[in-house]
Amino acid sequence: MKIFMLVDDSPVIQKVANRILTDLGFVVVESDDGLDALSKCAHNMPDVMLVDWDLPSMSGVELIEEFKKIPDSDNTKILYCTSEILVSEMTKAKRAGAHGFLMKPFNRAILSNKLVELGLMQDQKAA
Secondary structure (H helix, E strand, O other): OOEEEEEOOOHHHHHHHHHHHHHOOOEEEEEOOHHHHHHHHHHOOOOEEEEEOEOOOOEHHHHHHHHOOOOOHHHOEEEEEEOOOOHHHHHHHHHHOOOEEEEOOOOHHHHHHHHHHOOOOOOOOOO
């Protein structure tokens, strides 16, 4: 099973995303704080990570930059999640190492399509 690190300080986003991801077969590890997420990743590297753009201890971009310093982090796919189209922040996230973007609010279809794009699951319509 693939490990999905969900880093968002919104309890609603955590609940919705956790339900969708668990149903899709991922083991979900949650964090509402960048420092906590980094600690968890250092002990158990996820296959994919969703990073909210604004977190209590650091920005999403800062989290991605710090995460990329962890050994063996290169294989982890990173989705940068935001509720607004902030081109400058999205550009920074891409340069820091984000592989894709996810806009809030999202649903099962949107999240599934992103995971298919990243090669983390097969298209369920085609299966």
